[in-house]
Amino acid sequence: MAFAAPWPGGAVKILPGFPDPATKAKFRWWWPHGLVDPAEIVREVDQIADAGFGGVEIQDVHHSVRADLDAAVHGWGTEPWRKAVEAALRRAKIRGLAVDLAIGPSWPAAVPTIDPDHPAAAKELVHTATPFTGSITAPEPGQIVRVVTPGVLDPASVQDVAAGDITVPDGDWLLLTYREQGSGQQPEGGPHTVPASYVVDHFSAAGTRAILDCWDDLVLTRTIRRLLREVPGDLFEDSLEIETGHTPWTPGLLAEFRRRMGYDLRPYLPIVLQNKGKYLYAYDSETSRHVRDDLNQVLSDLYHEHHLIPLRDFAHRLGRTLRAQPYGLPTDAIRSATLLDVAEGESLGFKNLDDFRVLASARDMAGTALLSCEAAAYANGAYSTTWNKVVQTMASVFAGGVNQAVLHGFAYREVPGAAWPGFAAFSPYNGTGIGYAEAWGPRQPTWGHVPDVARWFARTQLVLRTGRHRADLAYFRQKGFAATGLGAPWQTNDGIPIGWTHGFVDEASLSLPAAVVRDGRLAPRGPGYKALVLDGDAINGKEHTLSVRSARKLLAMARAGLATVVIGDWSDVHPTGLALPGETAALRALMTALLAEERVRVVTEPAGIPAALADLGVQRDVTYERSSLMTVHRTDGDTDYYYLANARHAENRVINPIDQDVWLTARSPRSVPVRLDAWTGEVVALSDFTRSDSRVRVRVTLAPGQSMLIALTPGNHRAMPPRLMLDAAPLTSWTLEVDDWQPSGVATHQLALTELLPWSQLPGLADVSGVGRYRTTIEAPPGQGALLDLGRVVDTCRVRVNGRLLPPVDVLKPVADLGPWLRAGTNTIEVEVATTLLNRLRTTSPAVFGIANRQAYGLLGPVQLRWYR
DSSP, rough: OOOOOOTOOOOOOOSSTTTSSSSOOOEEEEEEOOOOOOOHHHHHHHHHHHHTTOOOEEEOOOTTTOTTTHHHHTTTTSSHHHHHHHHHHHHHHHTTOOOESSSSSSSSSSEEEETTTTTOOOOOEEEEEEEEESSEEEESSSSEEEEEETEEEOOGGEEEEEEEEEEESSEEEEEEEEEEEEEOOOOOOOOOOOOEEEBOOTTTTHHHHHHHHIIIIIIHHHHHHHHHHHHHOEEOOOOOOOOOEEEEEEHHHHHHHHHHHHOOOOOGGGGGGGEEEEOOSSSSHHHHHHHHHHHHHHHHHHHHHIIHHHHHHHHHTTTOOEEEESSSSSOHHHHHHHHHEEEETTTTTTEEEEEEEEHHHHHHHHHHEEEEEEEEEOOOOTOOOOHHHHHHHHHHHHHTTEEEEEEEEEESSSSSOOOTTOOOSSSSSSTTTTTTSOBBBBGGGGGGGGGHHHHHHHHHHHTTTTEEESSSSEEEOOSSSOOSSOHHIIIIIGGGGGGGOEEEEEETGGTTTTEEEEEOOOOOOOOTSEEEEOOBBOOOOTOOOOOHHHHHHHHHHHHHOEEEEEEOTTTTTTTTSEEEEEEHHHHHHHHHHHHHTTTTEEEGGGGHHHHHHHTTTTTSSESSSSEEEEEEEEEEETTEEEEEOOSSSSSSSOOOEEEEEEEEEEESSEEEEEOOOOOOOEEEEEEEEEETTTTEEEEEETTTTTTTEEEEEEOOOOOOOOOOOEEEEEOOOOOEEHHHHHEEEEEEEEEEEOOOOOOOSTEEEEEEEEOOOEEEEEEETTTTTEEEOOOOESSEEEEEEEEOOOOOOOTOEEEEEEEOOOOOOEEEEEEEEEEHHHHHHHSSHHHHHHSSSSOOEEEOOOOOOEEEE
16 A cells, blocks of 8 residues: 655645645635624734634625614614725735725615615616506506417517507507616625615616715725725626516616517517516517517626626726626526626536526636635534535635635624624524534634644645646537526436536627637647537527527537537527527537537437447546546646546545546656645655556545545655555543533543444533543554554544644545654544534523434544554
């Protein structure tokens, strides 16, 4: 058995900053708006920096506390809030932290300078629908339309009518009237300001102008302006959770629709009407889908032109970059992500890893560096979230293309009336529920161990930002929506499990300068896709739909040599939206030409993709026997970096440990594998590998959710030879000293153990949370080392030998190498274990946490010493 561990001559010089990189994770930092003490703000910046994190995102979020906060005095944008922001920026400048500011209080984007009737406020189209037969008196201008069956209307019968008496032929009819009004939506979890804040119109220039004016008036003091240029960071906008009881709207939409789509929307107004996000009426299903698609495209364009781009330019003028979550509405999130400095997804709201890959692919085509993630939020996870769970979650999320984690979150210390252990943004949730995870910080017993986890994040993110991302296949999307859960079925079920990697492109990303084909690769200076897969519209039941512009681009790429696989019979192809005269014929001619190209293959079902790729000579960069392994490949010069994770495509999937050979493609025929240990910072050449032409075989052993980093780099690095392993010896006798965290302080418990059990099964520890120290002694023969395999630990741990702290251990597979620190004879081993706060909160706040089951804390084992020479 081979081990990547330090030995004379074993260390490799690659990524010099890897042991202590600057690519650190961030925290969302929740404030009870401006009811904070600048001195405490300074302390908390220090706590975050000391724990190894690289930035904070200041958020005015406090669902757990509302009535006790005086928004008029301390609300978002008030002087106390501004003074606190100044304090955060000043201290962050000293400590080298980035500071991100949300564009308004909570979410969606809202300002206190408008009311629902203001031209800049979010709008909706309100309608009335009056059934009638024979005749009716219209109280105001509107439309009439005949009802074919409930919910289905006759498009030929639609008429604009004036106020007055109306007579119609036999049948059931509707009189529809329309009125544009403000939606009155306020940001989540208010009140945040006095006067109240209202959500802005995200589709109009007036809405964005209101944000910028509000910042000029309420936020940007001379000091804050100066500090924003001196301290790096983002301007941040959360997801587009625009809520209307009626049809989302914006002033001038009818004129914009006609200008952009070439036809009048008025005859189709009945089929775009909504009630709480649900369409109410339809014509035939095809017409209804296509008109709605056109309307969504217009709204998407307006969102980009009037909101994202001006907001990005404003951020740049402040010395900021713009980071946003560009989803929540049926808009083109791929194009959004190409416009943003940093696009962001979320581990809670995204349904699977393809939701991240949609945004990661846009990042790669646009040539930007980061895909961010609102990371590790869990419903009902407050004070029970383990770092084990966080690392498992993020190991999978990183496999989806993310390379920046913004952890959810760090809570300001306290507010009046908050129960022990202090203010938490989401707990208790709306007064009663356990709420969302997590309120990290010194209130958590694990905080003393968090620097170990923080360095795992930083080192992993460094590798995932080095060079450029490469992928095998590009899946074409007719719609660039995100957060849909709709991925690439063959790729997810059969391609990824054997090593294929993929991304997504749409019309917007194929219009970018990077979208050229050279040497058979799409975007050779970006993701370098080897083949493109065209399937029906995943959003609309695999309908064979395509825009003329997209068809021209696909044909041009195929003629330039890009391997293309088309799924199904596309003889019925039609435009994505409502077809204009001549469009269908032009599109079908382009499709015929595409299918005739030499580098195009047609398969009847997705299962035919692998045979088509083989026929086209397309091979994957990574090969392995079917498993739950996922990979990310990046290249930098003649070095290849691989991130390998035993990952979940979706949260509810069960995965097993893996132990298998993996073949990795190398850019240099002289490359050898080097292990970069994200937990310890060690960079060590591997001995157990085989090289065959451009490929290198390595052995990969990963627990569920665990990840590893491999570099293939040219050289003749000396690797540590295999160790001779001896028999394993169990360790069952320990003394245990527990620091019991309580509202009144810390109590101490001491026990002698002859077997390892959860604290909940030990005398006096059933409801204890805190930090425990397990101690035992071992006798070490001369010239022998040992691996200490801890088995299962809940939650974090650190290991000491003879009082000396050892390098961090992987929380998912806690094994410590004792060899360099053992001495012949008697040695003392200490394992320090830290827990969540849940078990204690079940007793101190039973109304909120009493419904939760106790967690099984402690060193649970089995613990074994595995001796080696």
